[in-house]
Amino acid sequence: MKEKPLQDQIILELEQAYQFRTQGKEGRARVCARRAAGWAVAVFRQQRLEVETHRNAYHQLRWFRKLEDIPIELRMAAERLTTPVTPSHELPHREDPLKDAEMIVRALLDEWGYG
Numbered sequence: 001m002k003e004k005p006l007q008d009q010i011i012l013e014l015e016q017a018y019q020f021r022t023q024g025k026e027g028r029a030r031v032c033a034r035r036a037a038g039w040a041v042a043v044f045r046q047q048r049l050e051v052e053t054h055r056n057a058y059h060q061l062r063w064f065r066k067l068e069d070i071p072i073e074l075r076m077a078a079e080r081l082t083t084p085v086t087p088s089h090e091l092p093h094r095e096d097p098l099k100d101a102e103m104i105v106r107a108l109l110d111e112w113g114y115g
Contacts, residue, residue: 007109010039014105017098027089033101034081037061040108041078058082064104077103 030031038057040071041064046053053060065078077100080093091097 006039006043010013010036010043010105010109014098014102017101028096033098034058034061037078037101038083040105044108044111046090051072071107072103077101087093 013032017029017036020026020029020032020082023048035057038060039055042053042055042057043061045060045063061078065075065082067075077095080091080095080100081104083092083099085091
C-alpha cells in the first residue's frame with residue numbers, strides 16, 4: 001500500500017483530533033492536534049534548512065516557537081501546544097489546542113500552496 005503524502009497525513013491527523021473531541025477523548029484530541037502541527041513544522045523545517053529532519057512533533061514545535069521571523073501568533077500557538085497539562089489534567093491556558101494546531105497547519109499548508 002502506498003503511503004499518503006505527509007500533507008494528507010497532517011490533515012487526517014487534525015481531523016482525527018476533532019473526532020476524538022466529539023467522543024469526549026480530549027487528551028487524545030490534544031495529542032493528535034500536537035502531532036499534526038508538529039508534522040507541518042517538520043516539513044517547513046526540512047524545506048527551510050534543506051535537510052532531512054525527524055518528525056517528533058514536540059521537538060519540532062519547540063524549535064518553531066523560537067523562530068523570530070515567524071508571526072507571534074504562530075509562535076504562541078506552538079508554545080501552548082508544548083505546555084504540559086496541570087496535575088489535574090487541565091490546560092494552564094484558555095486557548096483551544098485544536099484551534100492552535102489548525103492555525104499552524106493552515107498557515108504552513110498555505111505557504112506550500114496546498115491549502
